[in-house]
Amino acid sequence: MKKAQEELTFVFGLILLALLLTLFFIVVNIASISKTEQRIDALVTNEVNINMLNYLRTIDKKTNQSTIDLIVFSYHNDNYEDLKRFTQEFFDRYHDKQKCQVMQVSLFRTSDEELLFRLFSTGDLVTRKDEYLQSTLSTLIPTYDQDLKLYYIEGCKK
Amino acid sequence: MNKKAALFMPTLAIATLFLLTYSFYVFIIKDPGTHYYSSIGDNQVSLSNTYSNVEKDLLYTEQVVKYSLNKATEKFLEHGGIKEECIKTWVFNDPTCNPALEENFKMYLAKELANYNKELQEIEFKGSLIRVKLKDIRYHDKLNDFEYNYIVKNEFTLEFPLELEKLNKVKSEIKKCVDDGVKLEDCETTSNEEKKGNLVYFTIENNKNVFSFIPTPGFRKMNTTFTVDKQKPAQKLEF
Numbered sequence: 472m473k474k475a476q477e478e479l480t481f482v483f484g485l486i487l488l489a490l491l492l493t494l495f496f497i498v499v500n501i502a503s504i505s506k507t508e509q510r511i512d513a514l515v516t517n518e519v520n521i522n523m524l525n526y527l528r529t530i531d532k533k534t535n536q537s538t539i540d541l542i543v544f545s546y547h548n549d550n551y552e553d554l555k556r557f558t559q560e561f562f563d564r565y566h567d568k569q570k571c572q573v574m575q576v577s578l579f580r581t582s583d584e585e586l587l588f589r590l591f592s593t594g595d596l597v598t599r600k601d602e603y604l605q606s607t608l609s610t611l612i613p614t615y616d617q618d619l620k621l622y623y624i625e626g627c628k629k
Numbered sequence: 630m631n632k633k634a635a636l637f638m639p640t641l642a643i644a645t646l647f648l649l650t651y652s653f654y655v656f657i658i659k660d661p662g663t664h665y666y667s668s669i670g671d672n673q674v675s676l677s678n679t680y681s682n683v684e685k686d687l688l689y690t691e692q693v694v695k696y697s698l699n700k701a702t703e704k705f706l707e708h709g710g711i712k713e714e715c716i717k718t719w720v721f722n723d724p725t726c727n728p729a730l731e732e733n734f735k736m737y738l739a740k741e742l743a744n745y746n747k748e749l750q751e752i753e754f755k756g757s758l759i760r761v762k763l764k765d766i767r768y769h770d771k772l773n774d775f776e777y778n779y780i781v782k783n784e785f786t787l788e789f790p791l792e793l794e795k796l797n798k799v800k801s802e803i804k805k806c807v808d809d810g811v812k813l814e815d816c817e818t819t820s821n822e823e824k825k826g827n828l829v830y831f832t833i834e835n836n837k838n839v840f841s842f843i844p845t846p847g848f849r850k851m852n853t854t855f856t857v858d859k860q861k862p863a864q865k866l867e868f
Contacts, residue, residue, distance in 0.1 A: 615700065615840070
């Protein structure tokens with residue numbers, strides 16, 4: 472009888488140990504969730520949107536035109552040299568190569584989607600895919616005959 | 630082992646099992662929303678995205694207005710400040726070919742803006758600037774517990790590429806000559822005059838740069854040339 476009682480106590484002790492371990496893992500799990508850093512990627516995209524608008528509104532000192540006007544002027548004259556020079560200067564000034572792998576500007580004609588202009592700057596960062604956020608934004612640019620579509624890409628560390 | 634000690638462990642185990650089961654019921658079964666992921670900040674993100682779209686739209690529209698002003702100025706100068714069908718001939722007080730310069734420019738601008746699907750509401754000439762007002766744009770979104778209306782005024786004040794005051798001055802000088810019965814070839818104006826056959830042509834230089842495709846795409850200063858017809862019935866009634 473006494474032996475049976477001891478065995479019963481031993482079994483309940485094991486059950487209690489299992490429950491306590493379960494409780495421990497739940498607590499650890501909850502604690503690790505609360506430590507997770509929350510990020511809102513949509514707001515990062517908006518930041519890139521502001522960068523794109525800044526790029527388009529910046530005045531090129533050489534031609535005394537804003538980038539958006541320079542794009543239109545280049546398109547009508549079919550000569551993108553000034554746009555290339557200015558965009559390269561913009562990349563040199565603002566592209567943080569430690570943080571961003573790529574910055575790119577592409578320009579397409581909307582009527583036939585032909586690529587008119589593309590320039591990109593590459594950084595030297597090697598990062599895990601989940602740490603990297605590529606934001607591709609586009610905007611329409613009116614000209615004297617048709618709209619152009621500009622793609623602005625920033626691939627940076629989150 | 631005494632009897633109390635023997636009861637303690639089973640009681641504790643059963644009590645712990647009961648508490649965990651109850652907790653599982655309360656937090657997992659009864660209120661599953663706390664267990665799953667739910668997106669946060671949808672309203673804020675929607676507002677933020679709308680703001681970005683508004684900025685892009687405003688930039689687009691501002692450019693449209695700028696290019697429309699250029700194209701309207703080019704057409705206006707090309708046709709002597711009056712409607713195309715008047716063939717550069719001013720006829721004072723004529724319902725069609727009257728050189729109502731502001732009205733005519735507004736007509737050209739409205740046409741150009743319509744090519745970009747924009748509706749002109751009003752313009753105001755402010756010396757070397759021009760204020761152009763288009764139809765307001767309304768942005769609207771409705772989420773689960775959040776709704777907003779964001780109305781953006783489409784109003785731009787830009788550099789006016791036309792020397793309208795100069796044209797108005799010449800118009801007044803010519804009108805005075807016509808009213809006083811002075812021959813047009815003897816009329817002293819601030820424009821260049823040239824007689825071709827029976828007609829006198831007035832040429833005014835617009836000293837502001839206008840984007841033109843002729844001969845090559847680029848900015849250049851343009852002239853406007855027109856003549857004045859006194860032979861039309863409307864003129865005979867007046868003079």
